[in-house]
Every structure is written in C-alpha cells, then in structure tokens.
Amino acid sequence: MAITACASSLGVIIPPSILVVIYAAVANISVGALLIAQALPGFLMGLSLMAFAYVIALIYNYPRETEHWLGFRAVLEGLREAILPAGVPIIIVGGIVGGVFTATEAAVIATVYALFVTIGVYRSLLFERLVKCFAEAGHLTAVILFCVASASIFGWLLAFYRVPDKITEWFLAYSTSPTIFILLVIALFTILGTFMDAVPAMIVFTPMVLPIAKALGVHPIHLGAIVVMTMAMGLLTLPYGLCLLIACAVSKFPVSKVLGILYVLMIPIFLIILLCAFYPGIVLVVPRILVPKWV
DSSP: OHHHHHHGGGGSSSSSSSHHHHHHHHTOOOHHHHHHTTHHHHHHHHHHHHHHHHHHHHHTTOOSSSSSOOOOHHHHHHHHHHHTTTTTHHHHHHHHTTTTOOOOHHHHHHHHHHHHHIIIIIIOOOOOGHHHHHHHHHHHHHHHHHHHHHHHHHHHHHHTTHHHHHHHHHHHHHHHOHHHHHHHHHHHHHHHHHOOOHHHHHHHHHHHHHHHHHHHHHHHHHHHHHHHHHHHHTSSTTOOOOHHHHHHHHHTOOGGGGGHHHHHHHHHHHHHHHHHOTTTTHHHHHHHHHHGGGO
C-alpha cells in the first residue's frame, strides 16, 4: 500500500498533470514548458522508488514472483499492454513540443483518445456511464473555477494592501540567496500540502512567492516544478494524504500499519525535490533542449 500510494502521487508530477496546468495559469508561464520540465524529476522519483522498494524487498526477504528473469519476451508483452495508455502523455507532450497544437487542443485530443481506448478497446467504460463521467468532470471543473475566482479576489485584496511587497521586503531582508528561498518555499508548501488541497493552496500562495522569486532571480519554471513536486508529496502526509487514504480504503488495510514504511519510501521523493532545488538544471535541461523559446 505504501509503494502504491507513493507511486500514485507521481501522477500529478509527470505529464499530463492538472496541477501543472493550474500553476502555469496562475503564474502566467508556459504550460508546455512546465509539463516538459517535470518529466525528468518525475522519472528520477520513479527510479528512486524502485531502488528503495528493491532494497526493502531484499532486507525483508520478500518472495520472488519468479525464480529467474523471464527475458525480453516478458518486457515486450509489458510494453504492448502499456503502449495504449502511454499514448495520452505522448499525445500531449509530443503535440505541444512538435507545435502541432496548443495545450488546450492537446487536452481535447487526449480526452477523445482516452475515450476511444477505454470504450472501444479495453471496454472498461460503458457508454451509458458517460453522462455520469461528464457530470463529475463538470463538477470538478466548477470547483476549480470557484477556487480560481475566490483566489483572484483574495489576490486583489493582498495587492491592494501591498502584502506581497511587505513579504518580499521581509524575505530580501533575511535572505538574498535563491537556494535558501527555494528551501523556504519547500517548507511552506510542505506544511500547506499536509492540511490543504493543492489547487487552492497554489492559487492563493503562488502570487505571494512569485514576486520574491523574480527579485532573487529564480526561474519561474524552476519554482513551479518545486511547488508542484512539494504539493504532490502532500498527497501522502496525514491528515490530508489523499493517495494514502484512498489506497488503504480500496485495500481495506489500516492506515496505522502503513505509516512506518510510507515515511521511509517518502525519503527518496524528498531527496529528489532537494536535488532539484540545489541544481535547477535538472528541471530546466529538458525544456531548454526541446523548447528553448518557452524557457
């Protein structure tokens, strides 16, 4: 359950990611660039989780699924099963990078493709359930838009009373280092992610930290990636820990028995976040190669 919860939290980091789209809209930066920037950190997090899971399996002597490696045939069978679902991020990232369509158009095309795969190929979604799915999507969209509207009003009030200017002056008075500022951002959004949903937390607090980042010379894509990765970690920490709670609810496994190993498996995720904080190139290298005009 712990490895399932940790792996599922990476879904908001790697493309496609709703949190990336929301942050990019709030920060007024390129959605495509931020999506591409998250790919390498998400890949590193996945590898680190695999390494930790392997070490834990050796320590506790977990039974092997097979006595020997099944060969490349098993790898090809796995790739064949995964190729259709992998088409969604391929369409979104490939289409945006290739200049075939915009981020909004990519979302529409990926949705149509996902409907075709789930209804026509896997038949995991019945046609009569489409109305319910559309209603749930409309409800979720409305909730997000209400959050955006409320945060816009709140942001206007903050600007009217010059709160961001005061916060910027305070940060600059105590720290002129971009690295220390990024560490403070990680601490702030770790606390927020523990008690708040990621969407309202980013909408409310992103406008506060953006002016400080600009004043300190922190790249907005780098800041966005750090914020999204930190909020993803908040999906594992109680009391909000949505990924953890859902995994335990589905498996009917007590949360208390998962927490110990969960915190161990969160170590590699946190280390990758710190690595990206100290070395911005990890976040910026891929978009600078693929879409330099957006970075």
